[in-house]
């Protein structure tokens with residue numbers, strides 16, 4: 227059989243598989259993963275290794291993919307696997323590997339051969355491609371998975387490593403993804419740095435040859451210094467409306483490692499996975515290791531389209547109750563800190579009703595008796611109600627809430643323990659610490675060892691107990707304030723210690739899984755001493771997250787701007803607090819672009835401010851579906867302009883809301899010309915009206931009518947100025 231014919235035969239076998247690629251005309255063996263716009267195409271080389279051929283706009287004629295390679299004259303790939311779909315270490319790799327292992331016999335070489343691929347429809351719109359690779363010498367199989375969300379243009383990918391050898395093997399590196407982007411050394415990476423109250427500070431840098439690493443070794447509060455989400459622009463830095471940009475992130479709530487390697491051919495290799503730092507993992511004979519998923523989305527039309535795709539994907543498939551409603555709330559943290567009693571809380575609950583929010587959220591400080599939680603140095607771990615502060619328990623607060631037509635939610639931080647607690651003394655073996663070394667604390671606390679099933683049970687029971695005792699409990703804020711120091715588990719054996727970071731996260735997911743089995747939809751906020759932990763691994767269990775303890779609204783404009791590239795607004799909790807010296811209107815308008823809440827002493831609000839907040843909440847209730855489920859368009863970037871402007875357009879284009887915030891308070895700064903809107907129906911007539919107008923003030927725009935065509939071609943001037951630093955416009959379709 228000629229080689230072309232044999233390839234044709236193999237390709238036909240793959241047709242069962244690569245459903246979108248007809249088997250007829252290929253002389254190359256191709257495997258492709260397709261979404262509505264993009265194709266990720268792999269090709270098998272002469273050594274039967276699977277390499278990336280292409281990732282970009284889908285070609286109309288799929289038989290033309292095989293013509294791509296000959297147009298690249300970038301130099302010599304000595305190993306022939308620079309573009310490997312999953313680069314094995316220890317044989318001929320010259321660049322950063324995706325996988326590195328020690329076999330049963332102590333040998334450290336690996337070479338992966340393509341075996342087969344198949345694609346199946348998992349559900350309408352979602353196809354799963356499984357690619358099987360096998361070591362040429364050892365019984366080691368690597369299965370790669372690509373889950374393509376067709377309409378959303380998002381792909382998730384992960385890996386299963388199967389030990390079919392005669393004994394144990396050790397994994398030293400086990401990436402989730404090994405992408406290969408073709409270019410001419412023209413890649414711009416946007417990544418984020420942070421710290422407490424300074425989350426999501428973007429940096430854009432042109433990648434140079436070599437490897438840029440973004441990683442976390444913090445264990446629990448893994449995103450404190452940087453999250454795993456990033457963007458890579460190709461050709462030139464993308465803007466909201468133009469340019470080629472890839473967005474991605476790891477679905478893992480622990481240590482991660484992202485590597486960006488511009489190779490000798492000027493192309494970009496992106497590896498992302500669990501951080502292999504101090505994390506060797508052993509697989510017994512017959513066992514498999516599944517890496518976390520890595521999600522990514524490629525847009526040729528700028529960041530806006532990419533983020534709208536990601537939002538749709540997140541709401542449709544990832545975030546818990548992504549299409550569901552959310553609760554506005556009043557939180558007592560900044561109103562009281564640890565200093566409260568039943569009377570004070572009951573008053574705040576009544577205030578929640580007066581304000582018009584859906585829920586009252588009781589924060590930190592309600593528990594601990596022998597070690598009362600009156601400050602952050604005691605009580606964590608002792609989850610029984612503090613008798614002095616709340617002699618009648620939580621139940622009476624839940625009842626008060628019910629009487630006042632609001633729901634009741636509660637704060638917990640169940641993964642942690644203060645050394646000053648009963649739990650610490652009763653179960654020192656449950657605490658992550660080095661037996662021979664001095665303890666080292668983060669916010670006076672230590673982390674419980676979630677690799678231990680007893681600890682998992684304990685945490686599950688904390689949550690289950692709260693719900694059992696208070697069946698009407700309607701919301702949980704799940705905090706996590708400490709990183710892992712002195713990583714050592716009393717539970718794991720000596721030769722398993724390097725698995726602690728990984729088993730911790732697996733243990734956490736295990737607990738969350740159990741909670742969700744029993745309480746599938748109760749809203750839960752993911753918090754981590756501010757925004758120290760958010761990713762799509764965790765968001766399968768949470769309805770929203772706390773982006774930062776920094777609630778200064780000016781800071782939040784920038785932070786929420788960045789978060790909202792990756793996460794839909796329904797997940798981004800934004801509260802009105804005492805941070806910042808801007809007006810209550812500015813604060814409320816900024817909170818309204820996300821999942822709105824309040825953390826203020828309502829009783830101290832002057833009459834007009836209270837009235838303003840009440841009206842704003844009503845407006846929010848009216849438009850929440852547009853904000854949470856609508857398409858987000860970014861109109862003026864605060865990093866480059868005197869104001870930030872963004873809008874949400876309802877999926878049916880009948881309603882929209884435009885938020886405008888002054889970010890430069892110098893003389894005469896503001897909006898001097900119209901801002902072009904986006905996403906509207908050009909043929910429709912919209913009524914434009916300023917809402918959230920402070921009592922006693924006149925709206926800047928009062929029910930003026932414009933066509934969608936006008937609003938998108940000419941725009942509207944929100945007249946933002948130091949006198950009107952925030953302006954919220956509502957658009958209603960009045961005819962079409």
Ligand code: DGJ
Pocket residue numbers: 559589590602637705707753754755756772774775
């Ligand atoms: C850190 C969180 O970010 C805050 O919102 C608050 O819940 C405190 N922890 C409570 O200790």
